[in-house]
Amino acid sequence: MKHGYNTSVSNENTTLPYDLIIVGAGPLGLAAACAAQTLGLKFIILDKAGACQSLVEFAPRQSFYSPPEDLEVGGVPFPLAADDKPRREDALAYYRAVVTSRRLPLQTWERVLSVHKVGEIFEVKTRQEPDGAWEREYSARNILLASGVWDQPVTLNVPGAELHKVSTRYVDPTPYLWKDCLTVGGGNSAAEVAMALCRAGAKSRMALIEESLEVCNLRPFVLRELKILVDEKKIEPHFGVEVTAITPTEVSLRSRSTGAEETLPNDFVFTMIGAVPDLPFLRDAGIAVSPEDHRPIYDPETFETNVSGLYTVGSMARNQHIVNGRGNAVGVVERIAAKMGASAA
Ligand SMILES: Cc1cc2nc3c(=O)[nH]c(=O)nc-3n(C[C@H](O)[C@H](O)[C@H](O)COP(=O)(O)OP(=O)(O)OC[C@H]3O[C@@H](n4cnc5c(N)ncnc54)[C@H](O)[C@@H]3O)c2cc1C
CATH class of the missing domain: 3.50.50.60 (FAD/NAD(P)-binding domain)
Known part of the structure; x- marks a missing residue:
């Protein structure tokens, strides 16, 4: 079944493409979602697990080096006792509060399997996690890939690298x-x-x-x-x-x-030698990838990839600091909103 933005509650089969689908509910996906909500875009955010799964997988009590204000998104304050650096648990509680206080349209445990552009519209296929109970299809005019690199750590290519130790x-x-x-x-x-x-x-x-x-x-x-x-x-x-x-x-x-x-x-x-994006996913979407670091090639001003309407931010886009990446995410959403306004006029 194809899912989209319902134009009317009484006619569930009438769907329009979303203005934007955000892939990944890490800090940068959430920053983008807050901006999309503020700007009135028709959008959803999809994550293969809960929000901020990469942070969930940090070591317990791992501390951030950034002060809490540098991890904030969507204008939601991140209160913390003076002089403290946020720890993993603080950040997770904070980002959960962002989702709930802003009532973001986050669909958890729904993995994006593929993104294909057909004409002017993206077709997005998803699957329920963790057990593949169902699959869905969505359509959208724009895609923001904020799915990070955490799941693809670089491994050693030497004899014995496969050992359990x-x-x-x-x-x-x-x-x-x-x-x-x-x-x-x-x-x-x-x-x-x-x-x-x-x-x-x-x-x-x-x-x-x-x-x-x-x-x-x-x-x-x-x-x-x-x-x-x-x-x-x-x-x-x-x-x-x-x-x-x-x-x-x-x-x-x-x-x-x-x-x-x-x-x-x-x-x-x-x-602990770095991570790379999900290359089969990127190639399948038609996204050109840099041979040096395997990151998508994108316009450094707009964060748009070679596939028009498909953007990337965050660690997928070489950004290691939330404080910088969140501005990029908001900028992408603002440009999409401007574009959608122009196309609606
Ligand atoms: C130990 C450590 C300490 C750090 N400290 C700091 C710090 O102090 N300050 C700072 O600014 N940065 C810090 N960072 C970096 C920061 O954590 C990353 O920059 C940030 O998490 C990247 O955010 P992101 O939204 O791009 O990606 P991620 O946080 O990796 O989020 C990606 C999300 O996408 C989801 N996803 C992936 N694939 C799919 C798919 N196919 N379908 C649906 N969803 C998908 C994942 O489940 C995940 O929730 C630290 C990193 C580490 C490892």
Whole structure:
């Protein structure tokens, strides 16, 4: 059955395309939804799980580095005790409050399977999650992809990468007490995992392609804390190396400059080396993708992809900070509203 915006309650079969369908109810999808509501667009927002599923999957009590006002969307205040940084649980409660206080038309547990443009209209196919109880079709004049990259973490392409001890997710350090752990990556996530493991009594090593901590793109307070733990020999960094093989009890590293190999004892590996969008989904939608970082190619001013009427914002569009991405999301919706106003006139 095709779903659309009902022109009249008494005639349920008469449907028009939505002005906008927003894919993904992360912080940026919610920012866009609030703007669409304010501007009176006919829209829905669809998420394959609940709101902000990526944040749900953060480690418990994970803190944000941004102050609460930088995580706000839709003008809904994010109150927090003075001097506190928001934690995962604060942010989740906040974004739930955004959905409920703004009464956003969010349809949860409904995965967008495909988006195809036929003429001037997008056909959107969805499926109930988690068990595929039903499928639906919608039509829309514009699509905003705010589905992020969280679900497609980059994995190592080396022998042993498929072992159970290798993980792209980190939840809690307790299972790793006294265990030999290697965190792969030189970003903030890798640094935070390595530090959490070390503080909870694991033997914590890092493998970084970077030659020093200073050239890693770390937030200042993360760099400061990590340097202290490295100086105190509580974390053992291996700089300028690549992982070449993993066995149940060891990892092998190779120097990128000399080619020298070393093998370390190892019980668990955490690969924190980034994420990419859902490429089959993008290609199926006809969206051109950059060969460098596999992100959609889009107009940097309008965030419109090569498929006209199909926009992308947030981490899908290389934006790592909600404070910047939310303005982009609102801008996209404002341009769509202007366009819809013009086409209605
Ligand atoms: C540990 C950590 C700390 C961070 N701290 C900060 C910080 O302090 N400040 C800051 O600004 N940023 C921070 N970030 C980054 C921030 O979390 C991301 O920038 C933000 O979550 C990206 O939002 P998004 O809306 O683009 O995507 P996401 O938050 O990833 O949301 C995407 C949504 O789309 C849904 N989805 C995916 N595919 C589909 C589909 N096919 N159909 C329907 N729905 C789908 C998902 O379920 C999800 O709910 C942090 C990130 C991490 C990992």
